[in-house]
Amino acid sequence: MKVVPLQKKEKVLGKVYGKRRYDLPLNNNENTRFLVILIALMSFLATLGLSGFFTLGAMAERWTSGLKNNLTLEIPAETKEGRLLSAEEMTSLTQAAVSILSSYPAVESHTVMSREDIQKLVEPWLGEGTLSAAAFPLPGLISVKTKPGTERKSLEALTEKIHSAVAGARLDTHESWLRDVLRFTGALQFAATLLLATIALTTIIAVAGAVNARLSVHRADVELLHLMGATDRYISRQFQRHALLLGLAGSAAGVAAGSLGLLAIGWMTGEMDVNLLPQHRLSLPQIISTATTPLIIALLAVMAARQTVLQALAKMP
Amino acid sequence: MIRFEHVGLRYGIGPEVLSDINFTLAPGSFHFLTGPSGAGKTSLMNLMYLGRLPTRGLVTMFGQNINKMKREDMVAIRQRIGVVFQDFRLLNHMSTFDNVALPLRIVGKPEKEIQSNVSELLEWVGLGEHMNVLPNTMSGGQQQRIAIARAVVTRPRLLLADEPTGNLDDEIGERLLSLFEQLNRMGTTLVIATHNQMLMDKFPHPRLILSKGILTIEESKFNLRKKLEGLF
Ligand SMILES: Nc1ncnc2c1ncn2[C@@H]1O[C@H](COP(=O)(O)OP(=O)(O)OP(=O)(O)O)[C@@H](O)[C@H]1O
Ligand SMILES: [Mg+2]
Numbered sequence: 001m002k003v004v005p006l007q008k009k010e011k012v013l014g015k016v017y018g019k020r021r022y023d024l025p026l027n028n029n030e031n032t033r034f035l036v037i038l039i040a041l042m043s044f045l046a047t048l049g050l051s052g053f054f055t056l057g058a059m060a061e062r063w064t065s066g067l068k069n070n071l072t073l074e075i076p077a078e079t080k081e082g083r084l085l086s087a088e089e090m091t092s093l094t095q096a097a098v099s100i101l102s103s104y105p106a107v108e109s110h111t112v113m114s115r116e117d118i119q120k121l122v123e124p125w126l127g128e129g130t131l132s133a134a135a136f137p138l139p140g141l142i143s144v145k146t147k148p149g150t151e152r153k154s155l156e157a158l159t160e161k162i163h164s165a166v167a168g169a170r171l172d173t174h175e176s177w178l179r180d181v182l183r184f185t186g187a188l189q190f191a192a193t194l195l196l197a198t199i200a201l202t203t204i205i206a207v208a209g210a211v212n213a214r215l216s217v218h219r220a221d222v223e224l225l226h227l228m229g230a231t232d233r234y235i236s237r238q239f240q241r242h243a244l245l246l247g248l249a250g251s252a253a254g255v256a257a258g259s260l261g262l263l264a265i266g267w268m269t270g271e272m273d274v275n276l277l278p279q280h281r282l283s284l285p286q287i288i289s290t291a292t293t294p295l296i297i298a299l300l301a302v303m304a305a306r307q308t309v310l311q312a313l314a315k316m317p
Numbered sequence: 318m319i320r321f322e323h324v325g326l327r328y329g330i331g332p333e334v335l336s337d338i339n340f341t342l343a344p345g346s347f348h349f350l351t352g353p354s355g356a357g358k359t360s361l362m363n364l365m366y367l368g369r370l371p372t373r374g375l376v377t378m379f380g381q382n383i384n385k386m387k388r389e390d391m392v393a394i395r396q397r398i399g400v401v402f403q404d405f406r407l408l409n410h411m412s413t414f415d416n417v418a419l420p421l422r423i424v425g426k427p428e429k430e431i432q433s434n435v436s437e438l439l440e441w442v443g444l445g446e447h448m449n450v451l452p453n454t455m456s457g458g459q460q461q462r463i464a465i466a467r468a469v470v471t472r473p474r475l476l477l478a479d480e481p482t483g484n485l486d487d488e489i490g491e492r493l494l495s496l497f498e499q500l501n502r503m504g505t506t507l508v509i510a511t512h513n514q515m516l517m518d519k520f521p522h523p524r525l526i527l528s529k530g531i532l533t534i535e536e537s538k539f540n541l542r543k544k545l546e547g548l549f
Binding site for chain 2: 022223226232234
């Protein structure tokens with residue numbers, strides 16, 4: 001093995017470091033570590049916030065997708081006076097409803113649910129086996145699919161028509177339920193957006209504060225660079241490059257930790273078998289926005305640094 | 318190149334350090350600036366390298382009134398001026414090499430050119446062995462030579478040197494003075510603040526003498542004799 005003389009080695013090192021040369025000693029300070037940790041935490045939160053945003057969107061989608069354009073027509077099993085209808089009576093009422101539905105233009109399709117289907121639907125509430133007795137009164141249910149873009153007026157007319165033919169029939173449009181779900185998830189998504197905005201603002205303020213502190217620490221050196229003919233842009237580039245490195249390091253770590261956290265949460269909810277939550281499948285927009293979070297945060301840091309330095313330098317001779 | 322008209326300078330609410338300074342330095346001239354300690358030599362230099370604006374009077378540098386100068390124009394003028402600060406003002410977080418290379422990097426010279434120019438210059442001032450050493454680990458004289466190398470590396474049109482030989486022995490002092498003369502011959506205008514009587518005697522250039530805030534110009538005896546010889 002050839003031993004490189006120290007002098008030469010030093011020169012090589014000098015060249016390597018030359019690429020990462022700082023005109024101001026920005027890279028060796030405790031403030032740096034503080035800022036990296038802060039940015040990492042912010043990125044961690046941003047990852048969770050983003051995931052919350054997308055999960056809420058998926059949730060709303062899942063809860064509503066099955067319901068849009070879907071109606072349920074319910075034929076009660078007893079009259080207003082409380083008399084149970086006979087099987088024949090039920091069949092004839094169902095027939096009447098079906099004939100209206102078949103001829104109604106806005107209806108795309110309809111399915112009369114069999115006794116077994118209905119039984120399956122109510123079983124969780126009433127317990128298995130309780131319905132084996134065929135005599136147990138069950139309402140008639142017809143699931144109706146309307147054509148996309150059907151207007152509310154048209155549905156009201158349909159309801160009217162069915163009411164006159166089948167006394168006590170109920171047409172459930174799920175509309176109020178839909179509205180509530182969308183309003184609820186919308187509000188939560190708005191909260192998530194606020195959280196993301198707060199994170200961005202905090203990052204900007206922290207970077208600006210750190211840059212101002214460093215500027216006053218290195219004021220003499222900054223002045224010297226000015227006296228040697230450095231432009232404001234030249235000096236701010238020093239800070240921008242530094243902010244970029246810190247921002248990338250911090251946010252990459254934060255987003256990585258955040259993603260691990262999400263995996264853990266996903267695993268926990270998977271174990272719980274919560275039917276309300278959508279399957280924890282990552283959507284493409286979520287993957288893209290999570291992957292670009294470090295870049296966006298680093299970019300915010302760079303812009304904050306640039307703005308702060310240029311403003312401060314404009315006040316210097 | 319440099320024109321001062323009725324220039325006064327005070328720091329804050331203190332007394333006037335410079336009062337009614339008047340002089341003109343032609344392009345390509347070489348002047349010593351001398352006077353007792355505290356007379357205001359450094360302050361005068363400060364005005365010349367645009368480190369401060371005068372509190373009164375008119376300073377014209379490279380044909381431009383510095384009071385009315387825009388920021389961008391100041392940058393262009395500062396890039397044409399090399400300064401050796403009395404207290405060196407080296408950056409202690411970077412190597413000797415990088416300190417000297419800094420003014421070249423600021424003006425965006427290609428790295429290859431920087432490598433060869435800076436190495437050559439450092440060899441010349443006797444610091445070839447210390448290129449990768451941090452300045453604050455070196456002696457006062459060595460640091461002074463780094464400061465000088467940094468000031469001349471861009472071949473400035475105007476070189477302002479504040480006590481550049483204060484920490485150097487006579488031999489190196491003379492060697493550097495002859496470097497300055499060489500620059501002067503290539504067109505650089507020089508102002509060198511110094512107390513060193515021997516050096517001023519050896520290199521006969523006109524002197525700007527500051528005393529109690531007033532500046533007088535004294536032609537060197539050598540030049541006077543030459544002028545007298547020309548008369549007869
Ligand atoms: N930044 C400053 N703030 C306030 N007063 C200052 C400042 N710099 C210099 N002075 C004052 O201005 C006067 C002239 O100082 P200056 O440094 O210009 O003198 P000098 O001729 O360079 O001295 P020396 O030969 O010791 O270097 C001194 O009285 C000093 O106290
Ligand atoms: Mg001085």
